[in-house]
Amino acid sequence: MSATDLSREGLLKIVRQVWEERDPMPEGLVERMQAVTQTEAILADTDLDYELLVLVERSAELAGARGTAAYTLRFAHGQTEVLLRAVGNESGGARLDGWIAPAVAMRVRATEVTDHGEGRSWETETDGHGRFEFADLPTGLFRLWLTPMDSDAVAFGTPAFEI
Amino acid sequence: MPHTTSTDTSGHVWSEATACFRAWANGDTGPDGLDGLVRVMTPVLWHVVRSYRLPQEAAEDVIQSTWLALVRRRDSIEDAVAVGGWLTTTARREAWRVSTSINKAMPVEDEEIAYRLPKQRSAESEAVESDERDQLWHTVDSLPERCRRLLRIVAFENRPDYTEVAQTLDMPVGSIGPTRGRCLAKLRVALLQNAQMGEAR
Numbered sequence: 001m002s003a004t005d006l007s008r009e010g011l012l013k014i015v016r017q018v019w020e021e022r023d024p025m026p027e028g029l030v031e032r033m034q035a036v037t038q039t040e041a042i043l044a045d046t047d048l049d050y051e052l053l054v055l056v057e058r059s060a061e062l063a064g065a066r067g068t069a070a071y072t073l074r075f076a077h078g079q080t081e082v083l084l085r086a087v088g089n090e091s092g093g094a095r096l097d098g099w100i101a102p103a104v105a106m107r108v109r110a111t112e113v114t115d116h117g118e119g120r121s122w123e124t125e126t127d128g129h130g131r132f133e134f135a136d137l138p139t140g141l142f143r144l145w146l147t148p149m150d151s152d153a154v155a156f157g158t159p160a161f162e163i
Numbered sequence: 164m165p166h167t168t169s170t171d172t173s174g175h176v177w178s179e180a181t182a183c184f185r186a187w188a189n190g191d192t193g194p195d196g197l198d199g200l201v202r203v204m205t206p207v208l209w210h211v212v213r214s215y216r217l218p219q220e221a222a223e224d225v226i227q228s229t230w231l232a233l234v235r236r237r238d239s240i241e242d243a244v245a246v247g248g249w250l251t252t253t254a255r256r257e258a259w260r261v262s263t264s265i266n267k268a269m270p271v272e273d274e275e276i277a278y279r280l281p282k283q284r285s286a287e288s289e290a291v292e293s294d295e296r297d298q299l300w301h302t303v304d305s306l307p308e309r310c311r312r313l314l315r316i317v318a319f320e321n322r323p324d325y326t327e328v329a330q331t332l333d334m335p336v337g338s339i340g341p342t343r344g345r346c347l348a349k350l351r352v353a354l355l356q357n358a359q360m361g362e363a364r
Contacts, residue, residue, distance in 0.1 A: 004358065006351050014354070015318040016210075018303045021296065025209040026219060033230050034201045040234040041192055052231060055224050159227050 032141060035113045036160045039143070042118065050145065050155040053077045075158050082146070082156070086163050089136060094163045096134040098144070103130030105149040110134055113141040113160045125149075139163050177247045177321050179203045184246040188237070201230065204247065208254045210319040214312050215258040215331070217265065225261055229254040251320045252327065259331035298361075302353045309334070310346035317343055 004010070053075035060071040070087040083099045100106060106126045112119030119140075126132045142163055146156040183200035192198065208229060212222045232253055233246075240249055303311060309332065316328060325339040334342065 004354055006354060008347060011347050011350050011354075012314070012318040014299060015303065015314045015350070018299050019210055019213075019315055019318070020206075022300060023210070023213055025206050026223070029209065029223065029226070030202050030205045032223075033205050033226065034198050036227055037197055037201050037230050037234050038192060040231055041197055044234055044237075052228075052235065054228065058220060058224070159224070159231060 031115065032160070035115050035141060038116075039111075039113050039118050039160075048155070050157040051077045051080075053080070053082055053156050053158045055159060055161075073158075073161055077156060080156065082144070082158065084144070084158075084161075091136060093136050093138045096137055096163065098132045100126060100130040100132075100146060103128065104153065106130075106132075106146045107149065108132045109145040109147070110137060110142050111145065112138075113143055137163055176203055176207060177244075180247045180250075181243045184240070184243045188243070197234075200246070204250050205230075207247075207319050208250060210315060211251050212254050212258040214315045215255075215262040217258055217262055221261055221265060222258070225254060225257045228257055247321055248323075251323065255316070255320075255323070255327065255331060298357050302350065302357055305353055306346060306349055309342070310349060313339070313343060314346050314350070 005013070054077060055073060056076045057074040058071065060069065070085065073084045073086075075082040075084070079102070081101045083101075085097045086094045087097075089095050096110065098108065103126065107123065108126060109121050109123045111121040122134055122137060124132050124134060140163060141160045143160050144158045148155065180200055180203050183196055183203065187196040187200060190196075194202075205226065208226045209222065212225050217225065229250060233240075233250060240246055303314075306314070312332060313328070313334075316323060316332075326336050328334075329336040329339050332339075
């Protein structure tokens with residue numbers, strides 16, 4: 001340590017080194033963010049206009065006899081709320097249940113976010129109570145798109161979340 | 164140091180971010196454009212956001228919403244030089260917002276302890292180096308909490324707006340500059356003391 005640089009810049013460099021070693025960025029974070037931004041950049045070039053739902057709550061729980069992990073995510077934008085609950089299923093994928101409030105007739109699309117941008121997608125519709133479900137999604141990074149049947153109303157999209 | 168990624172935040176990160184942003188504005192979404200911008204700036208955002216003591220998942224969510232906001236509002240950034248500051252400011256505001264809602268419900272100690280635990284060291288050849296490293300960790304740890312957080316933000320950001328930083332750290336606006344100075348002085352003294360103890364051994 002005899003050659004430690006104690007100038008302001010030297011000290012700040014030490015602070016950076018300490019934090020980079022003790023609290024390093026999680027594995028794969030850059031790649032996940034690249035996948036998310038690529039998907040969004042492609043969307044930005046299209047006519048699809050949507051409101052971004054903001055994640056307001058995330059909670060995990062243990063569910064089922066075999067201790068399958070489940071978690072819920074709550075998103076909101078203005079008066080609209082979307083609640084999602086993901087539970088691992090027996091085929092190694094996940095079941096995703098969702099509710100949108102207020103209950104509006106929507107087409108719901110789940111799209112995979114991959115390194116090459118948007119991947120496969122699955123579609124369903126809300127029932128009269130604003131409920132929807134995807135019985136068997138593979139694990140991975142996903143976004144949901146909620147498009148009203150009444151085309152004048154506003155569409156919503158979630159940020160990417162991991163299943 | 165094997166897992167150090169981009170320690171030199173003192174200049175080239177910001178100019179690289181600017182260059183990537185310019186290229187992206189001209190349509191390049193690849194390694195010299197959008198992908199490059201994300202690669203260069205995500206580590207910086209990680210440290211800024213974690214200064215607000217967010218758990219890992221919440222920190223990742225904040226970083227993602229920062230990136231989504233940038234892609235959605237790219238045209239609002241008129242000067243490419245400003246992109247780094249725009250990103251850290253946006254991330255910091257969001258991290259603060261989320262931390263005030265989370266910290267009410269959840270004690271922060273566990274998370275702090277989690278990243279304090281020394282990592283496993285395997286190779287004996289690392290012993291001397293890791294001894295020095297542990298000393299540095301302890302030295303930074305010995306600083307008061309507000310010093311640790313403020314210095315982490317100052318170290319990773321590029322000339323942050325002190326008025327904003329003050330607000331998000333619950334510190335008086337005029338006090339950031341002097342506090343930063345005092346914190347750096349404390350760190351300098353602690354490092355000198357360590358060095359003297361090292362020589363005495």
